[in-house]
Amino acid sequence: xxxxxxxxxxxxxxxxxxxxxxxxxxxxxxxxxxxxxxxxxxxxxxxxxxxxxxxxxxxxxxxxxxxxxxxxxxxxxxxxxxxxxxxxxxxxxxxxxxxxxxxxxxxxxxxxxxxxxxxxxxxxxxxxxxxxxxxxxxxxxxxxxxxxxxxxxxxxxxxxxxxxxxxxxxxxxxxxxxxxxxxxxxxxxxxxxxxxxxxxxxxxxxxxxxxxxxxxxxxxxxxxxxxxxxxxxxxxxxxxxxxxxxxxxxxxxxxxxxxxxxxxxxxxxxxxxxxxxxxxxxxxxxxxxxxxxxxxxxxxxxxxxxxxxxxxxxxxxxxxxxxxxxxxxxxxxxxxxxxxxxxxxxxxxxxxxxxxxxxxxxxxxxxxxxxxxxxxxxxxxxxxxxxxxxxxxxxxxxxxxxxxxxxxxxxxxxxxxxxxxxxxxx
Amino acid sequence: xxxxxxxxxxxxxxxxxxxxxxxxxxxxxxxxxxxxxxxxxxxxxxxxxxxxxxxxxxxxxxxxxxxxxxxxxxxxxxxxxxxxxxxxxxxxxxxxxxxxxxxxxxxxxxxxxxxxxxxxxxxxxxxxxxxxxxxxxxxxxxxxxxxxxxxxxxxxxxxxxxxxxxxxxxxxxxxxxxxxxxxxxxxxxxxxxxxxxxxxxxxxxxxxxxxxxxxxxxxxxxxxxxxxxxxxxxxxxxxxxxxxxxxxxxxxxxxxxxxxxxx
Numbered sequence: 244x245x246x247x248x249x250x251x252x253x254x255x256x257x258x259x260x261x262x263x264x265x266x267x268x269x270x271x272x273x274x275x276x277x278x279x280x281x282x283x284x285x286x287x288x289x290x291x292x293x294x295x296x297x298x299x300x301x302x303x304x305x306x307x308x309x310x311x312x313x314x315x316x317x318x319x320x321x322x323x324x325x326x327x328x329x330x331x332x333x334x335x336x337x338x339x340x341x342x343x344x345x346x347x348x349x350x351x352x353x354x355x356x357x358x359x360x361x362x363x364x365x366x367x368x369x370x371x372x373x374x375x376x377x378x379x380x381x382x383x384x385x386x387x388x389x390x391x392x393x394x395x396x397x398x399x400x401x402x403x404x405x406x407x408x409x410x411x412x413x414x415x416x417x418x419x420x421x422x423x424x425x426x427x428x429x430x431x432x433x434x435x436x437x438x439x440x441x442x443x444x445x446x447x448x449x450x451x452x453x454x455x456x457x458x459x460x461x462x463x464x465x466x467x468x469x470x471x472x473x474x475x476x477x478x479x480x481x482x483x484x485x486x487x488x489x490x491x492x493x494x495x496x497x498x499x500x501x502x503x504x505x506x507x508x509x510x511x512x513x514x515x516x517x518x519x520x521x522x523x524x525x526x527x528x529x530x531x532x533x534x535x536x537x538x539x540x541x542x543x544x545x546x547x548x549x550x551x552x553x554x555x556x557x558x559x560x561x562x563x564x565x566x567x568x569x570x571x572x573x574x575x576x577x578x579x580x581x582x583x584x585x586x587x588x589x590x591x592x593x594x595x596x597x598x599x600x601x602x603x604x605x606x607x608x609x610x611x612x613x614x615x616x617x618x619x620x621x622x623x624x625x626x627x628x629x630x631x632x633x634x635x636x637x638x639x640x641x642x643x644x645x646x647x648x649x650x651x652x653x654x655x656x657x658x659x660x661x662x663x664x665x666x667x668x669x
Numbered sequence: 670x671x672x673x674x675x676x677x678x679x680x681x682x683x684x685x686x687x688x689x690x691x692x693x694x695x696x697x698x699x700x701x702x703x704x705x706x707x708x709x710x711x712x713x714x715x716x717x718x719x720x721x722x723x724x725x726x727x728x729x730x731x732x733x734x735x736x737x738x739x740x741x742x743x744x745x746x747x748x749x750x751x752x753x754x755x756x757x758x759x760x761x762x763x764x765x766x767x768x769x770x771x772x773x774x775x776x777x778x779x780x781x782x783x784x785x786x787x788x789x790x791x792x793x794x795x796x797x798x799x800x801x802x803x804x805x806x807x808x809x810x811x812x813x814x815x816x817x818x819x820x821x822x823x824x825x826x827x828x829x830x831x832x833x834x835x836x837x838x839x840x841x842x843x844x845x846x847x848x849x850x851x852x853x854x855x856x857x858x859x860x861x862x863x864x865x866x867x868x869x870x871x872x873x874x875x876x877x878x879x880x881x882x883x884x885x886x887x888x889x890x891x892x893x894x895x896x897x898x899x900x901x902x903x904x905x906x907x908x909x910x911x912x913x914x915x916x917x918x919x920x921x922x923x924x925x926x927x928x929x930x931x932x
Contacts, residue, residue, distance in 0.1 A: 638774025
């Protein structure tokens, strides 16, 4: 256990930074460490952390992770990937405790894209201090994986798996970094699965640049250990006519915060973000988005659905920023919550910041329980309560999942949500 | 009436509607209803607005917003009030809703098949696979002039009033009830739709099937010859007569009967 000069054990940020002492102050990493050394953990008094409490962070002693047991990774892959004909054929990147597992990562030899691994943290974000968790990623990260899809190349669908394994003493943390460049007219679809066991903390940062007319689809399943803490920051930059679609299912983790920043830098670019948070027990999950319309004629839509049981807590903060130049913007945002228990809680904060005058922007939020009359109608037709309830929960999320384009992702995410795959019997 | 095989026996039924938002959260609507319906008979309930007709249908089918405070209901020898709504349906009770709810995101054909197989399972009958089910539902839909397109849509979403009512009759036919309550199923129907709905009800008639029809109108009764007509007012049945009573009520209104009951 780390002790400070007074003999007290060191927890929180101090225990993390003690792992990376003596870095060059001029590197991006060094700058981030310097920034964090003079910072405090965000509290709920900070506007963007108003609904999500990071107190757990200071209560843990962060430690270096034990080496990954290959056997655990092998077993997980056999059960979840190799057993599925569709998933097992995809080029895959397997990471465990933040390390690339080269022996399993067929993506490294995949001809559809180029991969470069750098033993340092790189990014184009420039200002690591823009966000606490991003700065932490710069400070703690050890590698950068750069994935490039060349001009006009259609790379198809690839699989990313991020596994985390906790350990007996202390909290291990993983701060991996992915930079993806999809050049003009190129295409990439990513299916990402997060899973694991035990108590750990993940804090990846992913930067994506989508070139002119390029297409990026990103389907992410957060199904991490129910004892784990997961933050993730995603930064996407869209060139003209670029298309970005994300579907996120958040159902694992004790605590999670997913931040998504989309910059529409090119005209006629299009961003779509769909998410379902399905939580129970005392889970806390937060989705925070900032969609920036910086040029004219761009379109965005966001649709976040929450299904909350027990004492779970869902948060959605969605900001749409429309720059003065971004005329003819079309931005839509919707947040719906289904509360299945009296003690479940949702905080939803839509935010519109508009400086252009010829735009169409809308937002809406609904919160409610299952409709008693709908439930009664189904039961009056002979359908038992549990099944009637499932039918209505299914109906609540079914449409969102139907809109996923990638058929493999669609199948996987439907199964994960327990959305009955209803074949059209007519 | 002795020796008759009673399908439904309501004795001194008192029930309140629960409205948690109201200051007085329990409001008594039914104030001692007595009604017995033998197997094979068609009974009608008429009565002024607010007399408790719909409440009676909801209480019989088990809606959670109503609370029975006194009395008993025996359905085919069983204590109906002790059963959940789905158990009542499986036991053979069917309520055709006055205003059927819409279920966005729930495919109509899948809903119908789930419902049919739920009651078949409880009744110890073999569940229907999609092929058998579809064959059955298509035949019935044809009889009810029900476009098969309505099977592909979400339950009642975007249906006209007449389509919703036909969907109710389709559900009733599929679930093979021994006792059906039709709560103003004739309201809002045009003449053709009314005839189709009436035919649907008549086709179920058998010595084992009874029904309770709630209506304001003579028209449906022209198609379906009822055995008895009851007048429900202020939460009680105040008068019972033969089929001729409905014409008398149309001519006179409820005033005289309600007045006599009060006196």
